[in-house]
Amino acid sequence: MPFLLDADHPKGDRLTDSQNCLRSQDFEEVGDNRHITFFEMLGNWSLGSYFTDEKIPALWDFLTRVVGLDPERIYVSVFGGDPDKGIPRDEESADIRARLFSAAGISADRVDLGTEEHGNEVRNQRARITFYGGKD
Known part of the structure; x- marks a missing residue:
């Protein structure tokens, strides 16, 4: 935690990690196109050296x-916000991704699934950018 609060990290300010993950909270939903049980999650950490406007194009x-x-x-999915906690939608990430799709000649349709939980149902209408709330 101190490194996220501006303390110097011994390995620098651009870090990556990899962790094996076991998803157990929704075994009954496993098997559709959005739920898997075992996967590897890759992390990309900037400790103040770059931000969203550089990170997303670099990933693309x-x-x-x-x-x-x-x-x-x-x-892509983008955080749809949490009105109960006063956290807005992540419009910055969606706008950057929309520009990248458009530059590649791809329609950057968006759909907002709000903050309610949608469970097993796929309702993004094949939009490129889907806003999901914290429960999804």
Whole structure:
């Protein structure tokens, strides 16, 4: 926690991590196109050296140019906010991603699924950018 509060980290201010994850809270929903039980989660940490406006384009470049993913097959989710806690939607991330999709000649349709829980149902209407609340 001290490193997130501006204390110097011994390995620098740009860090990555990898952790194996076991998802156990919704075993009954496993098997659809949004729920898996065991996966690897990759983390990318900036301790004040770069922010969203640099991070998202760098990730896009890595995924499309280095890894070679087809941009037509990329869909993103964005935090839809939490009105009870006074946290707004993440419009900045959605706007940056929309510009990247548009630059690749891809429609950047958005859909807001609000803050209610949607469970097993896929309701993003194939939009490229989907806002989900904290429960989803």
